[in-house]
Amino acid sequence: MTVIVLSGPIGAGKSSLTTILSKYLGTKPFYESVDNNPVLPLFYKDPKKYAFLLQIFFLNTRFHSIKAALTDDNNVLDRSIYEDSLFFHMNADIGRATKEEIATYDELLDSMMKELKHMPKKNPDLLVHIDVSYDTMIHRIQKRGREFEQLDYDPTLEDYYKRLLSYYEPWYENYDYSPKIKIDGDKLDFMASEKDRQEVLDTIVAKLKEMDKLPEDWVPSHN
Template sequence: MSGVPFIAIEGPIGIGKTSLAKKLSVHYDFHLLKEIVEENPFLGKFYDDIDEWSFQTEMFFLCNRFKQLEDIEKKFLNQDKAAVADYHISKNMIFAKRTLQPDKFEKYEQIYHILTRDMPVPNMMIYLHASLDTILERIQMRGRDIEQNIKASYLAQLAQDYEDYMNEFEILHPDIPVIRIDGDKIDFVKHQHDLDGIIEQVDKQLQSFRAMRR
């Protein structure tokens, strides 16, 4: 685990991870790590035909996230510079388990564990969650063309997968605090007081983190 603050933000597609990461990056003057999404050349095809294009899509994401985390460790965390990311690399397994056929998942899992064995681990997680209606509304609002063909049933299953994943994450990583944000009740993009409430929770965790390292 990093000796400086390294915050990861997670949650389903369209929930506002990047928006929150940007706001926290500005507020705390932390380096912003954004996942590569639209640059994935397979993503549009994936949403049209998940079975056909899932392996290529997931491998592209895995390799790019590995490279990003490798860079962030060398250039920032190892230089005592804090960072906030709009993803946690273990999200790859959420999608891979859902989209890959068993034979391809086995190969993917082996590669995943080799690549992530020595990757930096966040010391704080923010989990954004919301109902399917809210997720669909936010996806529509941001208007990415490649996301317009996503099936509601896929998003609903993904939201449940995230919930299961985060519940397991808290059990497996009791030393990493998780801040849960209900997107049905909180809109930190439109309302400053909602953002202030999140920052207040992050402040408490940062104070605890720094106290432990004195």
């Protein structure tokens, strides 16, 4: 069983790469609840009111998908649970959670992480992080077009996104739950360029082989 998790800021390309990678490896993709998430639009409308609720919503759905993924065969997940705390604490740092909510959230996350330790597989096998600059991030958010994520919906989102990026750098450096690799999302356009896509897939496959998670003579199931 091999479990790969993607990480990276909003619009970095995690869901897109999850689709590409899971097809290439012949495995099952697991996606974060976005379009069927009733709290996300509420959060963007009134972040202070809904930050805690949104975080509980994400934690709950993420927990279910991780449990399914860790008991199933090979899988690719489009966001890691380790980023949930980053999002929550960044929002808390800008006054969007009370100290009681912070304590409750941290205790709940801790209990969930302890629960995951009893699963057949405790941690993912590999983290694939997509690194993007602010300009790339904004360009992708615009391209995808979710109304509530746009700067003209709420101009304070510029600060929010810049802050998010600044939290990601130390987060990735400190991540040590599994081996990790970083993809340069500014340089590699794995959506439009076949060559770039293959370069990203080759990098991931080489890492999996190096870790003995794929046989040396492995060939892609789909291309």
